[in-house]
Amino acid sequence: MGDLVPSNSSLQLAHAAEVANQIAAQGTFNQYRARLSTHTLRAQDADFVRWSRYLEAMGMENSHVAWNEDPRHWKHVSWGLIEGFLQWQSNAGYSLATIARSLATIRAYCTHATRAGVIAPEAMALIQTIHSPHPDSRAGRNKDAQRPTTRRGAKKANPTRISREQARRLRDNHPDTPVGRRDALLMCLLLDHGLRSSEVADLQVTDLDLAQGVLRFYRRKVHMTQTHRLSRATLRAAQRYVEAGDAPANGILLRTIAKPYSQKLGGPINAVAIGGLVRRLGVRIGLYRLSPHDCRHFWATRAAAAGTDPIALQEAGGWNDLTMPRIYIERAAIANARVQLGADLDE
Structure with missing residues (x-):
């Protein structure tokens, strides 16, 4: 039996599929953001401002890029880097609710970057293991009690009581x-x-x-x-x-x-x-x-x-x-x- 040689039609289909994947990859963030409310987009963009400041503090040059636009910026993001971001926010006194929301934001964009072929599935599997305690959970209350700094962030841990x-x-x-x-x-x-x-x-x-x-x-x-x-x-x-x-x-x-x-x-x-x-x-x-x-x-x-x-x-x-x-x-x-x-x- 002779060697199997791909037909021209198979090669064309493979090329077309690759081009389609590249186009879809470039638009994956835009498609995701189009489904979100204005309030959610504003909150996510605020998370990216802190993310950029964290990376800048870590010595990364050009950290203030359009994280919400181009999946390619996420290529070298790792679980360790994200864990460091959570700890950096905790040390800075941000509320547990703000930290948990920022983790959800980072993971969402990492997921779409993985779909775009930028982040390897094995790296994404490790990113998925990262957790931040809910403010009302026992772990969250314990963690909050151990923090010496004043809470920061958009939401307060407790509401202001009104008589x-x-x-x-x-x-x-x-x-x-x-x-x-x-x-x-x-x-x-x-x-x-x-x-x-x-x-x-x-x-x-x-x-x-x-x-x-x-x-x-x-x-x-x-x-x-x-x-x-x-x-x-x-x-x-x-x-x-x-x-x-x-x-x-x-x-x-x-x-x-x-x-x-x-x-x-x-x-x-x-x-x-x-x-x-x-x-x-x-x-x-x-x-x-x-x-x-x-x-x-x-x-x-x-x-x-x-x-x-x-x-x-x-x-x-x-x-x-x-x-x-x-x-x-x-x-x-x-x-x-x-x-x-x-x-x-x-x-």
């Missing part, structure tokens, strides 16, 4: 000015409805139906549209904001100030600006490091304490599952409510 009186002041104590009326509506949406900052930033003028007293809005994080019946305070604040002419004729509902220290409203406000505004409003009443998420935490805790069932809380809060609602409800429960001790010792 009912502080919530009332945050919601109701605002001057009758364009900025004051905007701030009142903003805090009502955060404290009475538990909206995320991105959801507030996305609100359109047409989402408000003052005649029906409802708000129809889109939750981009979970890709759903919901309707909330406005609380009395929110309806009152929305009416004042609209009737005073503070709301634009169309487009984004809430607006930023026209210039520093101005009482005039300008263009649309974004989620970052909302975070800064909430922090300043908190300082005004003695609450430091207050965030929009703290307001959402207050809303969910209040609802759970009032007896809201998990499914109703999940739907109203826009969660994909019952995990978070159950946590809030379990925290609100009296742990020894069903414990029977019999007669009192004094009897």
Whole structure:
């Protein structure tokens, strides 16, 4: 039997397959990022800034490359390098949540770089063995307790607690000015409805139906549209904001100030600006490091304490599952409510 020689058609197919793989490899990051929300992309890009600073501290030249664009930059990334990144962040005082998220980001791009043929499967197998403890796990709590440095990162380990009186002041104590009326509506949406900052930033003028007293809005994080019946305070604040002419004729509902220290409203406000505004409003009443998420935490805790069932809380809060609602409800429960001790010792 003679030697088997590949036919021209087989060679052409092999060449075409290789070219197709190269094209797909170059576009793998773009395809992956196209599926992500703006919030996730922003968080990942922040992880890459820290990743570049870590590599720079390790003595790597040209560490500030487009890690989110070209798989070829990942060729020499190893499990040891990633382990070092996690330890570097821990030493710098970043929160466990931030460290865990950065690991998820790095692993995701390593996975796509492996698909692109840049990282060897054996190297990727070792990268997959890297773990970072969840902040609420026993290992996470132990690790957090051993760290001497102050926590850094976008998320705090624990929410800033808001009392009912502080919530009332945050919601109701605002001057009758364009900025004051905007701030009142903003805090009502955060404290009475538990909206995320991105959801507030996305609100359109047409989402408000003052005649029906409802708000129809889109939750981009979970890709759903919901309707909330406005609380009395929110309806009152929305009416004042609209009737005073503070709301634009169309487009984004809430607006930023026209210039520093101005009482005039300008263009649309974004989620970052909302975070800064909430922090300043908190300082005004003695609450430091207050965030929009703290307001959402207050809303969910209040609802759970009032007896809201998990499914109703999940739907109203826009969660994909019952995990978070159950946590809030379990925290609100009296742990020894069903414990029977019999007669009192004094009897």
